Structure formats: C-alpha cells, structure tokens
Amino acid sequence: MVMHQNDNVGVCLREVKAGETISFQQADSQSQIKVEDPIPLGHKVALYDIQSDKPVIKYDEIIGKATKRIDKGRHVHTHNVTDFK
Amino acid sequence: MKTEFWGYQRKDGGVGIRNYVAIISAMDTVNPIVKKIVDLVKGTVSVTDLFGRKLAGYNHDIRLRSLTGLGQNPNVGAAIVISLHRPSAMPIAEAIGKNGTDVEFIAFQDLGSTLKCIEHGMRLAVKMVKKLSDQKRQPFPLTHLKLGVECGGSDFSSGISGNPAVGNASDRLMEMGGTVLLSETPEIIGAEHVLAKRAVNASVAKKLLKCVKKMEALGVKAGFSDIRSSNPSADNIKGGLTTLAEKSLGAILKAGTKPLVDVLDYSDPIPPQPGFYFMHTAAPACESLTGLAAGGVQLVVFNTGLGNPISNPVTPTIKVSGNPYTVKKSKDDLDLDLSAIITKGLSIENAGKIVFDEILKVANGKMTFSEIVELTQSTISVVGPSV
Numbered sequence: 242m243v244m245h246q247n248d249n250v251g252v253c254l255r256e257v258k259a260g261e262t263i264s265f266q267q268a269d270s271q272s273q274i275k276v277e278d279p280i281p282l283g284h285k286v287a288l289y290d291i292q293s294d295k296p297v298i299k300y301d302e303i304i305g306k307a308t309k310r311i312d313k314g315r316h317v318h319t320h321n322v323t324d325f326k
Numbered sequence: 327m328k329t330e331f332w333g334y335q336r337k338d339g340g341v342g343i344r345n346y347v348a349i350i351s352a353m354d355t356v357n358p359i360v361k362k363i364v365d366l367v368k369g370t371v372s373v374t375d376l377f378g379r380k381l382a383g384y385n386h387d388i389r390l391r392s393l394t395g396l397g398q399n400p401n402v403g404a405a406i407v408i409s410l411h412r413p414s415a416m417p418i419a420e421a422i423g424k425n426g427t428d429v430e431f432i433a434f435q436d437l438g439s440t441l442k443c444i445e446h447g448m449r450l451a452v453k454m455v456k457k458l459s460d461q462k463r464q465p466f467p468l469t470h471l472k473l474g475v476e477c478g479g480s481d482f483s484s485g486i487s488g489n490p491a492v493g494n495a496s497d498r499l500m501e502m503g504g505t506v507l508l509s510e511t512p513e514i515i516g517a518e519h520v521l522a523k524r525a526v527n528a529s530v531a532k533k534l535l536k537c538v539k540k541m542e543a544l545g546v547k548a549g550f551s552d553i554r555s556s557n558p559s560a561d562n563i564k565g566g567l568t569t570l571a572e573k574s575l576g577a578i579l580k581a582g583t584k585p586l587v588d589v590l591d592y593s594d595p596i597p598p599q600p601g602f603y604f605m606h607t608a609a610p611a612c613e614s615l616t617g618l619a620a621g622g623v624q625l626v627v628f629n630t631g632l633g634n635p636i637s638n639p640v641t642p643t644i645k646v647s648g649n650p651y652t653v654k655k656s657k658d659d660l661d662l663d664l665s666a667i668i669t670k671g672l673s674i675e676n677a678g679k680i681v682f683d684e685i686l687k688v689a690n691g692k693m694t695f696s697e698i699v700e701l702t703q704s705t706i707s708v709v710g711p712s713v
Contacts, residue, residue: 242486242668244486252482252486252566254668254669281566282482282566283481283482283483283565283566284482284566285566285568297568299572299575300485300575300576300579302517302520302571302575303571304568304569304571304572304575305568305569305571305572317568318563318566318568319563319568322568322569323569324516324569324570324571325569325571
C-alpha cells in the first residue's frame with residue numbers, strides 16, 4: 242500500500258519473500274518491483290533508490306533519513322533509517 | 327443522508343447520547359462504597375479514581391476540573407458525589423450543579439457508617455434513575471455531537487487502515503457541523519509541525535507547539551532520558567513502525583483534515599464553536615479518555631492495532647481495528663472490523679462511511695462491547711505526588 246503519490250516507500254500488506262515481484266498502485270499508475278530482502282508483514286520496502294542521508298517519504302512527509310544507500314526493493318527499517326533532524 | 331441524532335436534552339443546552347446516573351468518588355477512601363452502590367443500582371456508572379487527598383496547585387485544579395467535567399458530561403443525567411467528608415464532597419457537587427445537573431452529595435463522616443452510605447446512596451440513585459428513565463430522546467442536528475478519537479496499541483496497520491478510516495469519518499462529522507477532539511500529546515511528537523500548519527491562526531499553532539515542549543520537559547522530569555527516543559517502542563518497531571515521525575504522522579490521520587480551531591488543556595470544557603480541537607493529555611488510554619470525557623465528548627472512536635480493552639465510564643467507546651490478525655484475536659472486544667482495507671482493498675472512503683454510520687448508531691443508543699461489559703476506568707492525570 243502506498244499512502245501518497247510522492248512517497249518513496251510502500252507498506253507490505255503481507256510477508257514478502259526475497260526475489261518476489263510485487264505490484265503497487267501509486268496515484269493512478271500500477272508499477273512493479275522485485276523485492277530484494279525478505280519483508281515482514283507491515284514493514285516497508287523502497288519503491289525507488291534512496292541515497293544515503295536522503296529523506297524517506299511516507300504520507301507525503303519526511304519520516305526519517307536513510308543512513309546508507311537503500312536500493313529499490315530493499316527492506317526499509319531501523320537498520321537503515323534514522324530520525325530526520 | 328443522516329443529518330440528525332436522537333439524544334437527551336440537558337439544561338445547559340448540551341445533548342446526551344446516554345442518560346447515566348454517575349456516582350462519583352471524590353477520594354479513593356470511598357471508592358469501594360461507590361462501587362457497591364453502582365453494583366446494586368441499574369443505570370448507574372462509577373467514577374472511581376485514585377488519590378484525591380492532599381493535592382495542591384495544578385494537581386488539585388486538574389482533579390476538580392476533571393471531576394466537575396465528568397459530572398457535567400452531557401451523558402450524565404444526574405450525579406451523586408461521595409467523599410470522606412463535606413469539605414471534599416461539597417465543592418465538587420456544587421461545581422457540577424452549576425450547569426443545572428441534578429446532583430447530591432454524601433459525606434461518609436456525616437453518616438459514620440458504610441452501610442448507611444450505601445443505603446442512602448442507593449435510595450438517591452434509584453430516585454434519579456427512575457426520573458431519568460422517563461425522559462425521552464429528541465432529534466438534534468449533528469452540530470451537537472462531540473467525538474473523541476483515540477488510538478492505542480499502535481502498529482503498522484494503525485496509520486494505513488484504522489486511523490485513515492476514522493479520519494474520514496471525523497471529516498464527515500465535521501462537515502455536518504460536529505466537533506472532533508484529538509489528544510495524547512506524546513503521540514503527535516514528530517508530526518506537530520503538520521498539525522500546527524492547520525491551525526486557524528498563529529496563536530493556536532503556538533499553543534500546540536507549547537504542548538509538545540511541555541510534554542518533553544515532563545518526560546525528562548519523569549525519568550525518560552528523551553521522550554522521543556523511547557518511542558516507537560519495541561512492539562511498534564517489531565510491528566513495522568520505524569521512526570517517531572512515522573508513528574505520529576499515522577496517528578494524527580484519525581482526526582481528519584480540517585483546520586485546528588483551538589488547543590485545550592487537560593479536561594478543559596470544549597468551547598461551543600464546532601470543528602477540530604486538540605486536547606493536551608498524556609498518552610495512556612485511561613488518562614486521555616478521562617480528559618476527553620471531562621471536556622464533554624459524548625463518544626469516542628478508538629482504533630487499536632494490537633488490542634486494547636478499556637473505555638471511560640461516561641462515554642461509550644467504539645473499538646475498531648484494521649489489523650487482519652487483531653480482528654480475529656480481539657473479535658469479541660471490537661465493534662468494527664476494518665481489516666478489509668488491507669485484505670480486500672476496501673477504500674478509505676467506504677471504510678470511513680462504515681465508521682460514520684456506526685457513530686450515528688451509537689449516538690442513537692446502540693451499545694458498544696466495552697459499554698455492555700462495563701470495561702471502564704476513569705483515571706485523572708496526576709503530575710507529581712500527594713503528601
């Protein structure tokens with residue numbers, strides 16, 4: 242589920258295995274990505290590449306910043322995101 | 327389209343969606359007596375808090391304002407204040423009576439005996455319940471409805487299903503002239519700038535940001551090294567929430583999208599102007615629900631990700647969840663299952679309509695699980711110790 246058209250992460254509504262291709266709806270278009278990490282239910286996956294120190298965007302707001310480069314399809318969580326200060 | 331609800335007219339112009347007789351304890355010393363009267367008389371609800379003696383300053387003021395507010399809540403048709411002695415019972419009874427509420431008080435030391443207090447309390451309560459049971463509901467516009475929105479046991483589902491759906495219902499209510507209250511200051515930390523932007527003027531925005539600063543200072547005083555670092559909690563993180571900002575942005579969704587009219591302190595009476603308000607409260611459910619009830623909300627929609635059983639004695643609470651696992655585990659406690667947002671693509675718009683329809687049903691008399699099973703607890707916030 243993608244909350245807003247400007248978001249760069251989506252929430253997985255089920256557990257996703259590494260290597261699976263999933264589709265998501267953002268604004269009016271459908272897209273697909275290959276998931277590179279196992280993602281638990283409710284956790285986030287990067288919909289686009291996020292450079293190190295760049296903002297992670299959900300709800301069209303900055304929810305944090307990447308502590309290292311996060312490639313599209315990777316698990317986005319406390320291991321690679323910190324508070325945006 | 328539903329534009330009205332049926333409720334009980336109060337002398338101060340408020341409208342109740344229930345017609346309770348509230349038996350209010352002014353001091354924990356008499357809590358057991360209050361509970362026994364409530365157990366024996368149908369139609370009564372108990373407000374039994376802890377502490378109540380040797381409180382000064384802010385603590386004393388909050389307590390007086392909260393107990394008064396609970397007694398004056400539009401759902402309360404009549405009240406009995408019970409305490410150890412007159413000096414603690416009378417001021418609260420007098421304060422409650424100022425809005426025309428039918429109120430009596432009982433001082434233990436006047437009667438000297440628990441059994442006599444129970445007998446006297448029962449006699450008064452029975453008389454009140456009988457009188458109120460003869461009162462009929464009348465139709466009123468939705469401008470009279472004040473809704474509290476709450477979340478507890480938050481997880482990944484809260485900010486993507488339950489809260490957005492509740493927010494949609496909140497917007498619907500406000501579009502019809504109703505009022506919605508958001509509370510729990512720690513739950514907006516990380517998203518306060520988003521709320522502040524919606525304030526109707528700079529003074530309201532400033533008040534909101536001041537609440538956050540006050541809460542952070544209180545957190546340090548209470549022993550949290552940094553309130554921001556203890557949130558999200560381990561449970562939230564396991565459930566998928568990564569940062570405080572993410573959690574709070576998800577939390578504020580339940581209050582809809584309307585402009586922020588004003589910021590209220592804990593248990594402050596809600597002003598007559600309809601719209602979206604924020605009330606400064608602590609995060610724990612009982613304390614925030616009590617603040618909202620004392621302010622005058624008639625009902626609460628409570629979204630839970632992981633489950634939460636509690637509600638407030640004077641305000642029916644509609645429990646909802648959008649988490650597909652929780653709705654199975656907590657099936658009994660939940661009044662609405664919104665998990666189809668996640669499992670079946672139910673739109674937020676349609677989910678919001680389901681919540682709004684339930685709000686109207688409960689306003690008109692439909693009972694909630696926590697109401698039927700009396701899962702209620704009043705907890706007035708205490709800042710610092712009594713002596």
